[in-house]
Amino acid sequence: YRRLINMFGDVVMGMDHHVFEAAFSKVKKKYKVTDDTEVPAEGLKQLCEDYKAVYKKHTGQAFPQSPIKQLELSIMAVFGSWNTSRAVRYREIEGIRGLLGTAVNVQSMVYGNMGDDSGTGVAFTRNPNTGENKFFGEFLINAQGEDVVAGIRTPQPVADMPKWNRAVYKELLAIKKILEVHYCEMQDIEFTIERGTLFMLQTRTGKRTGVAAVKIACDMVKEGLIDQKEAVLRVPPNDLTQLLLPSFKPTARNAADVLTRGLPASPGASVGRLAFTAEEARERSEAGESVILVRKETSPEDVDGMNAAAGILTSTGGMTSHAAVVARGWGKCCVAGAGDIDINEKGKKIKVDGRTFGVKDLISLDGTTGEVMAGEVETQEPKLSGDFAKLMKWADEFRTLDVRTNADSPADSKRAREFGAKGIGLCRTEHMFFEADRIIHMRAMILADSEKARRAALKKLLPFQRKDFEGIFKAMNGLPVTVRLLDPPLHEFLPHDSSAQKAMAKELGVKPSEIVKRAEALHESNPMLGHRGCRLSVTYPEILEMQVRAIVEAAISCAKKNIKAHPEIMIPLVSTEAEIKIMKNLVINTAKKVQKENKTKIEFLVGTMIELPRAAIKAKDIAKHAEFFSFGTNDLTQTTFGISRDDSGKFLNDYIDNKIFTIDPFVSIDDGVKDLVEIAVYKGKKQNKKIKLGICGEHGGDPKSIYFCSKAGLDYVSCSPYRVPIARLAAAQAQLKIK
DSSP, rough: OHHHHHHHIIIOOOOHHHHHHHHHHHHHHTTOOOOOOGGGGHHHHHHOOOOOOOOHHHHHSSSOOOHHHHHHHHHHHHHHHHGGGHOOOHHHHHTTOOOOOOOOOOOOOOOOOTTTTTTEEEEEOOOOTOSSOEEEEEEEEEEOOHHHHSSSOOOGGEEEEEEEHHHHHHHHHHHHHHHHHHHHEEEEEEEEEEETTEEEEEEOOOOOOHHHHHHHHHHHHTSSSSSSHHHHSOGGGGGGGHSSSSSHHHHHHOOOOOEEEEEEEOOSEEEEEOOOOOOHHHHHTTTOOOOEESSSSOOGGGGGHHHSSSSSSSSOOTTHHHHHHHHHHHTTTEEETTTTEETTTTTTTETTTEEEEEEEOOOEEETTTTTEEESSOEEEEOOOHHHHHHHHHHHHOOOOOOOEEEEEEEHHHHHHHTOOOSSEEEEEGGGGGGGHHHHHHHHHHHHHHHHHHHHHHHHHHHHHHHHHHHHHHHHHSSSSEEEEEEOOOOGGOOOOOOHHHHHHHHHTSSSSHHHHHHHHHHSSSGGGSSSSSSHHHHHHHHHHHHHHHHHHHHHHHHHHTTTTEEEEEOOSSSHHHHHHHHHHHHHHHHHOOOOOOOOOOOOOEEEEOOOSHHHTTHHHHHTTTTEEEEEOHHHHHHHHHHHOOOTTTGTTHHHHHTTTTSOOOTTSOHHHHHHHHHHHHHHHHHHOOEEEEEESGGGOOOOHHHHHHHHOSSSSSEEOGHHHHHHHHHHHHHHHHHH
16 A cells, blocks of 8 residues: 555656655664565554545645546556656657557556565566677566556666576576567566566567677577568667767766757767867867867867867757767767857856866766766777678678768778678868868969969969879779868868968968958858859869869879779759859869879769759759769759758757658658659659769768668768768668568
8 A cells, every 4th residue: 555655656746756755764763674674564654644635735635545536647647658858758769759649558457465475576688788698687576567667676686596496596597588589579578576476567669789689599499480581670770889989888877967958960979178179179188188079169160179089069059060070070079059058169168057167077988878087987999890890791691772972081991891882972172272282272272362372372282182082992992982062161171260360471471351251252142052163163263174184083093093083073053954064174174184294094984963953853954964873962952942051950849740751851861851852863763774873972871861872773872980880781671570
């Protein structure tokens, strides 16, 4: 009876269970006992009266004596639990949407607290952390199930059960086998023993880590419970992240001092001291220090510091902001949009939850959960098991969609190839210009007031570009490499604060006013829709000519070294047939000139990114001049909705809460964007049956988007190196589901 009052007050009336525990402690103290079961009958009778008094004090009403009333209130409490903040947050994390509510089961109970021959427990038919085929769980003697779940008492491992009741343990092992053979899946079970008799309360598919998911799938194939197709379908693709990136040790993670939570922008675990500028992050990292780059938001100018940092933390931005995209590409831990953090970049301090941290303070980032923790939390390196390779082999046998990577350095290319990438779907050349020995020439080109001066600056950039492409072609020997020509507006390459402008002026030997004047001239109200992409090459064709020369010369150099380079030159932000026609002619003429100079011929393709609605609608015209389409779904989503991905984090949650969006459209492809892709695929193929079709936006690593790509008839998806295995598995699952 006292247990009924306790649970009813806690679960139904929302009372803090500690108020009941406090009353129980007084009774145990009176009778000088420590365990609940040691309290004599007269003490329990007194406790029931004490509980009723506690209940009335906190609810303002007497405990209901009518069983019907108790049942009615209990049912309403279960229905109401659907909308608690905890339940809502769980559904957000798990991506559960569109359900109306929860159900209620009313059934008779058995009791595990009938004496020392009774008990209760929760168990998994296999270890949910490692996947090992051993019964795993906990139980309590003389207790109810809530005691195990709520952590009121410390349970014993189920492996110790034979010491208490060997017969019940053997019966549980037999049931374990029956359930796994029936469901062909690892089960999470709850049970109660009432006076020596075992009762099974429920069974359901058990949740598990990524490591366990892979091992269990492979083991069950070996055991004959499932086939290889089912094994591939069994493992959630995103769970593979846990096998590929560093993580925090569970014990250390559980004891961590969590400061706040942002968006889990790029998985992994990182620990470091705070750095507030890209230059500071690079310098301190080169000195051997592990740093976390903290910025309100990042820009391409921060790329050097982002590359050097152990992790990245921003207070604004979304899941596909600059910081998130770059971090995922490098497999670097990133927490974005942590709005509770007040960042003082000049003062080199952050404030969160009333606490202040500076450059000497350590913090830890969990890019998988979005949590920011004070101090150093111990990490562990991943170990890719033989089961992982086995599952990937099966996946590759079933998928028809190729998987490429988004990479712009030899190191990223090599890593992606190790993860199974079949080429590069997007090489962003602008990332190559930000290193210290190159940015000066890029800025000199931007400041130049004549074509001759621009070509002189570009000539100095040419060797760097050529060397970069050679390294990438070597890493991808024999595989295609899609190189996107310069895409961002030129203002992104200029410093915008006065001190950096003065430093640039000194380095270039010009007056600071010239830097300011040029920056003002390049300023755009909406640069995402401004002078960028192929529009730059229309105004400054010499930029395109330098890049194409670098690509072709690199391919020729590789050919002489028996390295098979397969460049695919991609023209960005095309919206009209005239643009692609002019740009392609410029590419072809430049390539011919370089090949003639070197007396060597190479094969290459010329194509374009479809990232504007007009390009998708007019794909038939554009396909007359393109050998491939690569769907840049990041920008296609932006231009379709008229939403900036870097600013949308401020209101997207409101849109999701109000069911305007079911999911962030920058995470998973929106239906309207899908329609545009399908239109472009249909019209592109109608014009050119041999046209190659791929996707290189961040959606290329999203399992739901990959399913769409497979169904829409694309040839490949491209994603960041650390998402390549995820995409391989998702592509296999998509093909199996479509069949």
